[in-house]
Amino acid sequence: MTKPLNWGLLSTANINRALITPLRASARNVLTAVGSRSQVSADAYAREWNIPTAHGSYESLLADPDVDVIYNSTPNHIHAEWTIKALQAGKHVLCEKPIGLSVAEVDAMAAAAAENKRVLTEAFMYRHHPQTLKARELVASGAIGKLQLVRGSFTFSMPSEVNIRLDPALGGGSIWDVGCYPISFARFIIGTEPLEVFGQQVTGRSGVDDSFFGQMKFPGEVYAQFDSGFRTPFRTHIEIVGSEGTITVPSPFKPGLDEKISLYREDKTESITIPSQELYIGEVEDMADCILSGKSQHMSLADSRANVAAIVALLESAKTGRPVNL
Ligand SMILES: NC(=O)c1ccc[n+]([C@@H]2O[C@H](COP(=O)([O-])OP(=O)(O)OC[C@H]3O[C@@H](n4cnc5c(N)ncnc54)[C@H](OP(=O)(O)O)[C@@H]3O)[C@@H](O)[C@H]2O)c1
Known part of the structure; x- marks a missing residue:
């Protein structure tokens, strides 16, 4: 061995x-x-x-x-x-x-x-989890028809005013900290990169975005909308909307060991049980696969780069008050 x-x-x-x-x-x-x-x-x-x-x-x-x-x-x-x-x-x-x-x-x-x-x-540990892969597989298989919209949220209430997340000099702000998750999830599900983004933010006392609200337009009239923030209770959610149905993921970014997602179509809701997997094991085993067996990494650096590009464009949009093309 x-x-x-x-x-x-x-x-x-x-x-x-x-x-x-x-x-x-x-x-x-x-x-x-x-x-x-x-x-x-x-x-x-x-x-x-x-x-x-x-x-x-x-x-x-x-x-x-x-x-x-x-x-x-x-x-x-x-x-x-x-x-x-x-x-x-x-x-x-x-x-x-x-x-x-x-x-x-x-x-x-x-x-x-x-x-x-x-x-x-x-x-991005959630990207390795079977729940994320199942959501993408359902969309790719046409389970909800033509994809139209991915909506997501990640907020929590910041317990203290002293936190790296509130310091602009340390790369703080809600979009960098938690908004990056719904943006990444939407890009993964849609499978292409945004053409244009529009963002608005609530700036906190420290100067970072305490809350961020964003929209991204993808090729083929597909949209993503998200919010992130430090000033509302813990909320995470993803809703994927297509011409024939919707998929709801109640715990998309930090799934536990016992998760279900809902598939609604033809007036019926199907509850899909996700195989149990410890949340952080996937990224650890993926590193071992790549280093020891030469496998390609599950999440590429091009993918990471595109997420950062989308966030930078959204922040630019919030600053200028205008949509930003990518
Ligand atoms: N994937 C996830 O689930 C997840 C969850 C939470 C956070 N994160 C990410 O993990 C990173 C750390 O977050 P965290 O909440 O764990 O941070 P944290 O508890 O505040 O720790 C950050 C550490 O960085 C070191 N550090 C170096 N320069 C520093 C500086 N100027 N100010 C403060 N600390 C400094 C300190 O370690 P030493 O004193 O030992 O040098 C400190 O303990 C962030 O990038 C965050 O986005 C990911």
Whole structure:
């Protein structure tokens, strides 16, 4: 059997805990190291999570010869910088969403991955889940006729005023943080890229979009509408509308182990049970497939780039008050 991949966590972010369980459940992956901006915090984190090696700087983690894969869970504004450094250090990288804050950043990251012959993927975990694949399969099979509209929401109520998500300098804002999910879901279901977008935002005290409302026009008169935000209770939802029916996905971005989606057509509603799958295992196993078996990645960098391009255009539209062509 091939040697398992050794993973290093780049930062002590809250989201790391989502990855630790699947890493430990997977036979092909091992969590070996964590890197933090301070040795004290790295040591405390390593003790808490029983991680063998604690590095007191990101540079030191990247220089660790025992680490094969970096999970980049830093704030959005340094995803590109540290992903590129990790790739140049010969590591494969699973980078948290949004992979970058501009198309130029994504292009530089993709170039570094190609030059160093390493795998780089955006950690859009929901894209690996059987529920997402089922929704797309239903649409592609014509189950709801001609696709017309994908509507989605992702909002939650921010518990504190001190959060990376509220800081414009760290790549904060609701569209980058959670709006990226319904935008990505719509693009995946529709299977093409938006031609024109229009966005409006409510700007919060810190200067980021506290709420964002967007519309995207796709080829063939297909539309997507979404909202994202930090100032309303937790809401996630996807509705897919076609000429012959609708599909409703109540928990599209963070599905649990027991999910059902609804297919409404010919005046009947069918409840479709989704095979149970731990949410974060798919992205971990996909990295192992790509690195160990040379498989193509499930979600391409071109796909990630197009999501970032759509978000940048929506923000530009909200700023200028005009639709933006892509
Ligand atoms: N896929 C998902 O389900 C999901 C869910 C939540 C978040 N995320 C993504 O994961 C990333 C981290 O989110 P999070 O909520 O887990 O963040 P968080 O708890 O605030 O942690 C961010 C970490 O980044 C490091 N860091 C480096 N520079 C920093 C700076 N200037 N200010 C603050 N922290 C800094 C810190 O680690 P050290 O002090 O150890 O260096 C900090 O612990 C974001 O990109 C977010 O979009 C993804």
